[in-house]
Amino acid sequence: MTRTTVTGGRLIMAAAASVFALAAYAGPDEDELVVNDEIEMVTKTDAPAHLDGLDTIYSGWRFRSDETQAVQTDDFDNPAMLWVEQAGEVWKTAEGSEGKSCASCHNDVDSMAGVRAVYPKWNEAAGEVRTIEMQINDCRENRMGAEPWKYAGGDMTNMSALLASVSRGMPVNVAIDGPAQSTWEKGKEIYYTRYGQLELSCANCHEDNWGNMIRADHLSQGQINGFPTYRLKNTKLNAVHSRFKGCIRDTRAHTFSPGSPEFVALELYVASRGNGLSVEGPSVRN
Amino acid sequence: MTRLTALVSATALFATVAAAETIAPQDVNYADGAVETSLTGQPGDPQAGAELMNKGAGNCIACHAVSDLSHLQFHGEIGPPLDGVADRWSEAELRGIVANAKQMFEGTMMPAFYKVDGFTRLGDAYTGEAHEGDVEPLLTGQQIEDVVAYLMTLKYE
Numbered sequence: 091m092t093r094t095t096v097t098g099g100r101l102i103m104a105a106a107a108s109v110f111a112l113a114a115y116a117g118p119d120e121d122e123l124v125v126n127d128e129i130e131m132v133t134k135t136d137a138p139a140h141l142d143g144l145d146t147i148y149s150g151w152r153f154r155s156d157e158t159q160a161v162q163t164d165d166f167d168n169p170a171m172l173w174v175e176q177a178g179e180v181w182k183t184a185e186g187s188e189g190k191s192c193a194s195c196h197n198d199v200d201s202m203a204g205v206r207a208v209y210p211k212w213n214e215a216a217g218e219v220r221t222i223e224m225q226i227n228d229c230r231e232n233r234m235g236a237e238p239w240k241y242a243g244g245d246m247t248n249m250s251a252l253l254a255s256v257s258r259g260m261p262v263n264v265a266i267d268g269p270a271q272s273t274w275e276k277g278k279e280i281y282y283t284r285y286g287q288l289e290l291s292c293a294n295c296h297e298d299n300w301g302n303m304i305r306a307d308h309l310s311q312g313q314i315n316g317f318p319t320y321r322l323k324n325t326k327l328n329a330v331h332s333r334f335k336g337c338i339r340d341t342r343a344h345t346f347s348p349g350s351p352e353f354v355a356l357e358l359y360v361a362s363r364g365n366g367l368s369v370e371g372p373s374v375r376n
Numbered sequence: 377m378t379r380l381t382a383l384v385s386a387t388a389l390f391a392t393v394a395a396a397e398t399i400a401p402q403d404v405n406y407a408d409g410a411v412e413t414s415l416t417g418q419p420g421d422p423q424a425g426a427e428l429m430n431k432g433a434g435n436c437i438a439c440h441a442v443s444d445l446s447h448l449q450f451h452g453e454i455g456p457p458l459d460g461v462a463d464r465w466s467e468a469e470l471r472g473i474v475a476n477a478k479q480m481f482e483g484t485m486m487p488a489f490y491k492v493d494g495f496t497r498l499g500d501a502y503t504g505e506a507h508e509g510d511v512e513p514l515l516t517g518q519q520i521e522d523v524v525a526y527l528m529t530l531k532y533e
Contacts, residue, residue: 285497287514288487298485299454305438306450339504344497 186236254371277359286343425526
C-alpha cells in the first residue's frame with residue numbers, strides 16, 4: 091500500500107504495485123529535441139498566462155518512445171520530408187487561370203518563415219479567423235484562379251507541412267485578443283465540452299490525465315505545435331483537423347468536419363495552449 | 377465449471393423471462409449512488425464479466441489496472457486500480473458505479489454504462505456520424521450484472 095485516500099468517509103487503498111510495468115511510461119521524459127543537429131526545439135516551457143489548467147506545457151514529442159522520437163531528429167529519417175519536398179515542387183508550379191504559382195507572389199518558400207507560428211490568425215479584410223489551410227485556398231481561388239484543395243486532403247496537408255517546416259524552431263505565438271477573442275472563446279467552450287456517449291472532453295484526457303496511460307496510449311497534452319504529423323500508425327501525414335475528428339469520434343460522438351467553424355475555433359484555442367512551444371511540423375508520432 | 381455452464385444455459389433459457397423483468401436505464405433507482413435491485417433479476421456471470429473488462433463496450437482496463445487480469449496487456453492509469461474493490465464497496469454500490477458512476481462520483485471521467493439520454497452530439501458508435509433512432513446503453517442490464525459479479529470476486533483475502 092503506497093497511497094491512502096479518504097473519499098466520502100471511506101478508506102480507499104490503491105496498490106501501486108498492481109500497475110505492472112506501466113510506471114516506466116509515466117509522465118513526459120526529459121529528452122531534448124534538436125533537429126538536423128541545428129534546430130533547437132522548445133518542447134517544455136511555462137504555460138501561457140491565459141491557461142489555467144496547466145503550469146508547464148510539453149510537446150507531444152516528450153511522450154513518445156525513444157525510437158519514435160529519434161525519427162524526428164533528422165530530415166533524412168523523417169518520412170514526412172518526402173511530402174514536404176513534393177510540396178516544394180508544387181510551390182513553384184503555375185496552376186489555374188492566372189498562370190501563377192505560389193512562388194509568383196511569395197518567391198522562395200523561406201519567405202514564409204514565421205507564418206505558421208501565428209496561425210490561426212484574424213484576417214481583417216475577410217472579417218474572420220483563418221487557419222493556414224483557409225489562407226492557402228484563398229490564394230488558390232482568388233489569386234491563382236485554381237480549384238481549392240480538399241481541406242484535410244493530401245495536397246493541402248503537404249503544403250501545410252512545407253509551410254510548417256520553414257518555421258521550425260520558432261515559438262508558437264497565436265493572438266487570442268481583439269477580434270479573435272470571440273472565436274477563441276468558442277474554441278475554449280468546445281475544448282471543455284463532454285461529447286458523445288462516453289461523455290469525454292478534450293480536457294478530460296489532455297488536461298486532467300496527460301502522462302497517464304489510457305489502455306496502450308500514453309496521453310500527451312494534445313498540443314498541435316507538431317502538425318502536420320507523420321504517424322507510424324497510418325504511415326501518412328495527418329492534418330490537425332483530422333486528429334481533432336479522430337479524438338472526438340473516439341468518444342462515440344457525432345464529430346465536426348475538417349474546416350468547419352467549430353474546428354477552426356478549436357484550433358485557435360488549442361494552438362494558444364501551446365504558445366511558447368516551438369513549431370515542430372512535420373513531426374513524427376505513433 | 378459444470379455449475380457455471382449450467383448457470384449460463386439456464387440464463388439463456390430464461391432470457392425471455394429476464395427481458396420482461398429488466399429495469400430500463402431510465403427507471404434505475406439510485407440511492408447515494410448505489411443500486412440495490414438487480415437490473416435483470418438474474419445472477420451475474422463473473423466469467424462473462426471478466427471478458428467485458430477487456431473487450432467491447434466495457435473495456436474497463438482502458439482506465440483501470442486489475443492484477444487478476446495481468447495476463448492481458450496494457451492496463452490504464454486513469455481510474456484507481458480495482459484490486460480489492462469488493463472490500464471497499466458493496467454489491468449495490470458497485471452496481472451503481474458501473475451503471476452510472478456520475479451518481480457516485482460527481483463529474484467523474486468514468487463513462488455511464490447504463491444510460492441512454494442527456495448526451496451532447498451523440499454519435500453512431502465509433503463512426504463519427506450522428507446517431508439516429510433508439511439509444512442502446514454501452515452495456516446491457518445483464519452485462520452490468522456480469523461485470524458486477526466479476527468485481528465482487530476482487531477481494532484481498
